[in-house]
Amino acid sequence: MEIFNATVADQVYGSIHDRNPSAQIRAFSGDQTPIGDKIMQYARGDDHIVLVSDGNSNYGVELADAVSVVSKTNTTVYLIDQTPDHNDVSVRIIGSKNVIIGNKNTFRIVVQQAGTHAAYELAVKVDDEVIYHSRIEQFDPVKVRPISHAFSTLGTHVISASITPEGDDHFQSNNAFDKSVYVVPKPAILLISDEESNLRDTVSDLYDVTVSSSGSAGFQEKYKAVILDDRYIESISPDDLDALRGFVSDGRGLLVVGGEKSYDRGGYLDSDFEKMLPVKSYPSEYYGMNDVVIVMDISASTFSEIVVGTGVTFLDYEKALVIDILDDKDFRDDRVGVVAFGGKAYEVSGLTYLDNDAARELLKETIMSIEPKGEITTTLDQGLAMAEEMLTNSAGAKDVIIVSDGNIDAGIYESSLSVADRMNNANTKMHFIHVMSSPTDLLTKFEELAHRVDGTYQQTTYPASVAISTAQPDAAPTPTPPPEEPGTYTVSVFTRKHFITEHLDLSATITGYNDVTSKLGAKRLVVTGEGKPIVCAWRYGLGRVVAWSTDNGGAWSSALYIGNNSQLISSVVNWVIGDPRSEEGVVIEADDVFLGDVCDITITSDTIPNMVFGGDTLDISRIAENTYKTSIDLDEEGVYYLSDYGIAVNYPIEYLDVGMNPDAEKVIQLHGGRVYNESETGMLLSDVKRRSVRTAYEPVSQKTPFILAALALFLIEVIARRVREITRRKGG
Structure with missing residues (x-):
């Protein structure tokens, strides 16, 4: 934080304290930044926390977890986005600790800067021998440079990276980084295969491979993993299956490679062997080319009648429009989710495949049961942020449909634009449906927002319906259109946050695959353009299992075993192996x-x-x-x-992440907060004031006046009868 203006916190506190004398300031410093812990500590519920910080929480509870927890108690977290007074540059090395001798390993040199431009010399050494040296100009906050190296001797080696900045660099302590690497012999692997293949050649180069045509070689403890290459279910005897189950359960690995004789073509369905696998051997549902999220406005302004005297509210009309969209056959090949926003955003339904009739009807019932929250604030930005989160792992095209009466609160527009612009840059197509009592030619903020992010915009009035197209634009014409190649499938990474795919650069097509469905709990890592699983992984007992549902490269998938794409199979086998070291000795x-x-x-x-x-x-x-x-x-x-095992100690973690945390804005907006810059303190105060006034709609009983009126009439009648009776008696 020393790279930022130290007086900003006092200035923000002073402005807030002038309007709210009960406001308090809390400060902490040191070599660790436990922002999440501090948010949890100071949140009291129904209050506001303003962070004057870079947003980099490096100790204790994660920032996202803390903000999520306190938001459930109506604590709103804000962040002041600051411009650093000084630039600072840090370096670190990312890569495996335990590596295999002779294999080329890729380590990533990560350089971060707080400012917008840095020039520096980067030097990388292995055991004091320079393997890379270059002058670099950096304009991005983070630059990652992959460095490959193969170690030729066993034991501990040290990779060192150092930068020499040419300009402003506030801290020098984070300009050097050491990484210890422990090199081990090639682990033993059993490959059960009947043929020569790209798979066999690749793994034989990387590991100590024993090739067998059956499991008769035995699943011995010396093997770290077993690879089954295109095996019929009949080729796996009950004894082999029992031995394999024990082998994997005890902490070893299994890779099952597909082909013409395996999975859906090899009798795996509902077999005991399939119980070990992360997939079922029947066709997965086709998820189409689109994931669609519908964002519905349920703020207080949607309570009113859209046409006076009809009894139909804006929200009723929104529901009808959304139901109409769900019934549109053009969406049957899509997955559709629904988000609603009022005072806060919440997920109505996750992404659901609409060609499933039961799932579609259930989703329609859920939408019809949506109740307005009664919150005055229209938090469009939160609804968009939640839609963005739902589409994070989408493999196909992405669409967001916003259905709203178009009332965007002051202070919400800019944050909504920020989220929408981010989604637009991520190739999310946006459709804005403006629900109105009567059409207008005036340019509203809602329409302006649509134009700013290249979205479609249409007005609709009750009881008209709308037409939404999520079809992707045709590709630009080329001088010589490439011929179509029937039976080719592009493969891509589906889940990035996994050891196998985290740094994978995959660009390949295959001509065939086994049609399987990932099981609940399995990680779908690589898929075709239609969402068909190609690589799925999960844990089985203490071991690891991967389903590779294309072949060994002999017929369908040779592109996966060459060039940069070959990193996929090596990453898969490395993950299946786990720790490559021998289990003997210490x-x-x-x-x-x-x-x-x-x-x-x-x-x-x-x-x-x-x-x-x-x-x-x-x-x-x-x-x-x-x-x-x-x-x-x-x-x-x-x-x-420690013995011959190296442990590197680097600079304090406080100096690792420099500059504003790029993910903090998304985290805070997702849970109802806002991010303001140093000059927007007035807007922050207005936002806090507005959110401090909470409007709740509660049922009020109207029985009492009617009961009292009835009681009064009863008493009047009793008294009248009594008076008449007394009068009669006197007259008599």
């Missing part, structure tokens, strides 16, 4: 740490290990069979050795 596992963090160490040994570090015997505790734990506290940067 095995040490410890991550590199940042200065100030405790280094936790796990030791696997058949006997109680005796570990000495710095001349002192470490206190070791047993946490499981043959597994022990200890820790060391390292107070200086450098590379330390």
Whole structure:
């Protein structure tokens, strides 16, 4: 935070305190930034928290988790987006700790800057030998440079990256980074295959492979993983299956490669063997080319009648329009989700495949049951942010349909534009439906927003229907149109947040695949353009299983085994293997740490290990069979050795992420907050004031006046009768 103006927090606090004397300021500093913890600590419910911070929470509860939790107690979190007074540049190295000898490994040198331009020299060394040196100009906040290297000797090696900035660089401590790497022998793998193939050639180059035509070689403990290449179910005997189940359950890996004799073509469906796999061997539903999210406005302004005297409200009309969209046959090949927003946004329904009649009818019933929240504020930005979140992992085209009466509150427009612009840049097509009592030629904020993000806009009045097209525009004509190739399928990464696909650069087509469906709990990692699973993974017992539902490269998928695409199969096998080291003797596992963090160490040994570090015997505790734990506290940067196992200690984690957290705005907007810059304190105060006034609609009983009136009439009648009776008696 020292790169920002230190007086901003006091200025913001002073402005808030002038209008709200009960406002309090809380400050913290040090080599760690536990923003999530602090939000949880100070949130009281029905209040507001203003963060004057870079938004980089590096210790304790994640920022997103904390903001989500406190939002459920009506605590709104805001962030002041600051421009740094100084630039700062940091460097780090990302890659595997345990690597295999002779295999080319890719490490990523990540350079971050707080400003908008930095020039520096980057040098990368392996054991003091320079393997890369270049002058770099950087205009993006983050630049990642992949560096490949193959180690030729076993044991610990150290990769070092250093930058020498030419201009403003506030901290020098984060200009160098060390990564310890432990090189191990090639792990043993059993490949069960009947033929030569690209798969066989690739894994034989990378690992110590034993090739067998059946499981008769035995699933011995020396093997880290087994690869089954296009096997009929009949080729797996009951004894082999039992042995394989035990092999994987004990912590080893299994990769099942498809082809003409496996999965849907090999009798796997409902077999005992299929129970181990992350897929079922029947065709997956076709999810079309579109994922669509409908965003509905249910704020207080939608309570009123759209046409006076009809009894039909704006919300009633919105529901009818959405139901009409769901019944449109053009959407049958799409997945559709629904979000509603009033004072806050919430998910009405996740993405649902509309060609499923039961699911579609259930979704329609859910929409008809939506009740207005009675909140005055129209939080369009929150609705858009939630739609953006729902579409994060969409493999096909993305569409968002916003149905609203068009009333955008002051202060909401800019934040709505920010989210919508971000979605537009991510190739999300946006459709704005303006529900109105009568058409107008005036340019509304709602229409202006649509034009600003290249969205479609249409007005509609009760009881007319609307027409929405989610068809993708035709490709631009080329001088010589390429001939269509029947039976080719583009494959792409579906889920990025996984070891296998995190840094994968995949660009390939295949000509065939096994039509399977991923199971609940499985990770769908690579898919075709139609969403068909190609690589799925899950855990089985202590082990790992991957379904590779195309072939070994012999007929369908040769492109997956060449060039950069071959990284996919090596990443898959590496994940299936897990720890490539031998389980014999004493095995040490410890991550590199940042200065100030405790280094936790796990030791696997058949006997109680005796570990000495710095001349002192470490206190070791047993946490499981043959597994022990200890820790060391390292107070200086450098590379330390426990036996022959290296542990690097780098600068404090506080200096890793520099500049404003690019994800903070999305997190805060998603849960009802806003992000303002230093000059927008007045808008922040207005927003806080508006949100402090909460309007709730509660049923009020009207029985009492009628009961009292009835009682009064009853008493009057009783008194009248009594008077008449007394009068009669006197007259008599």
